[in-house]
Amino acid sequence: MRLSMISARSLHRILGLIVGIQLIIWTLTGLAFNLIDDQLLDANSMRAKPGNQAQNSVRLLQPTVTLAEITNQLTSNNAEQLSLQRVELATLLERPVYRLRTSAGTLAFWGDTGEAVNLNNEQLIRLARQSYLGEARLSSPIVDKEAAQRYGGNPAFYRFDIQDEHDTQIFIDGQSGQVKGHENQGSRFKQLLFMLHFIDYFPNNGVSFNHLATQLIAFAALLLGLSGTWVLMRKLAAGDYFSWQTSKSTEKGERQLTLLSPDGEPLESLILAPGNLLDNLNHDRTRVPSQCGGGGQCGMCRVRFLEQAPQATVEEQARLKQEHLAQGIRLSCQHNCHQGNIALTSRAQLRFWQKAQSDAEQAVIPAKASS
Incomplete structure (x- = not known):
């Protein structure tokens, strides 16, 4: 089950690249047929x-x-x-x-x-x-x-x-x-356009449009839709798009998150809003870096839950060691906002936070001076 879920996201990206490239080729060749003078392509x-x-x-x-x-x-x-x-x-x-x-x-x-x-x-x-x-x-x-x-x-x-x-x-x-x-040159270019437009990449296909290459692209498009639906369902189940449970809890009172250093020293307190934990940490400035945009692929947005760590997701099991999981380390992009105490996991993260804090303070000083 773990391997199948990991491959679903990777498969979706690969299929998206293949189908996307073919769609671009189909569009460009279609434009070429409409814009190029027929006499230039006449054999x-x-x-x-x-x-x-x-x-x-x-x-x-x-x-x-x-x-x-x-x-x-x-x-x-x-x-x-x-x-x-x-x-x-x-x-x-x-x-x-x-x-x-x-x-x-x-x-x-x-x-x-x-x-x-x-x-x-x-x-x-x-x-x-x-x-x-x-x-x-x-x-x-x-x-x-x-x-x-x-x-x-x-x-x-x-x-x-x-x-x-x-x-x-x-x-x-x-x-x-x-x-x-x-x-001639024009007709040979026209044949190239036909080959690209009709996905006629294999020789000896004749005039049939239902050949292996079109079947493969059609199957890839089908898998793209299915894998995208599977990833979407997992995102919905994780509450990444609709955080109605969080909204109900917020109505009873503001929920707060305390961010701590790797040594357990309090850094700052944040008021939580609906959404995942990474979005809450970075809602006004980037406190925790991420390269994959919250897809659970880069593993950079890891934090340590000090109280009741949530169950590890498939992405976390793939990118974090078992000893880290046992310590409560998770990827912040994979979980909803969490009330309580959460700590950074490394000195590099702490230096990143300190720089972001310093930049934010320097930006406030000119604003006060101008006012």
Whole structure:
């Protein structure tokens, strides 16, 4: 039970950091999509669109090989039965071509010879130049297996690097004769924004939004809410937010707390108000230092109860030794205001109190002089 309660607070902070960072990323990328001009992120800014002449040539070029001959050849060359999903008659480099979409991918066959399409370097360069607007220097075709997986192409998949102001890249499937896509600096930045915005941190997720990364962030957000509720319930049970019991006692008369030095010498008396003990000690000036803001994590706000020490909390059991607990030492941030005598626990705390007292007295003298 002790370990589970300790981890609840730490888990809540870690989850808050993770979910908070992702929320910031989601917000910033959403703003980027709205503020950046779409043309700056367009992958096809330098891609040529087919004109009327190319469309007419598709109608004029008729294949000399029938589709039945192509399908028979495809069946005889493949031991596994391929499921034919779609057939398209097109024109590729001024030649008729059949494109067959099968269960294994898209294959192409020349309509005038029946041979499978497997473009050579010269044909690939011609196809790349046809798809590009303007004049630019093309690199030699580069086999790109990673891009083949990304675009769903055949093993003979090529990339051309263009030396232009956009750093354009052209991707061509050498076995289907298709220009699969153009990419440039803007489109690559757009893909990065999409990845961050949709939490698409793992490769090969496809177009699904319900993948592992989103599931992990959603689960983290759920745990964040549950751990926060658990910490809140513990705070409420400790009376940190509603001190109605203290208010009832206060109605009967003012309650006072006497703060003593580590040696038991009285330092000052304080009138208690609803709230935890650390807030009462520091209500007008800082008498007892704390770095965690009262979360029970730093252990700096320890005091010694001289009468009826309250039961130690989980944070105190984790940060204080058993011998200290037996002496009545507790963390003042973990308990409600306590009437009676409470002592500081160290010389360092006493020096801190003395400095705070001296600063307070020096601040009073100029005020009296001005009045």
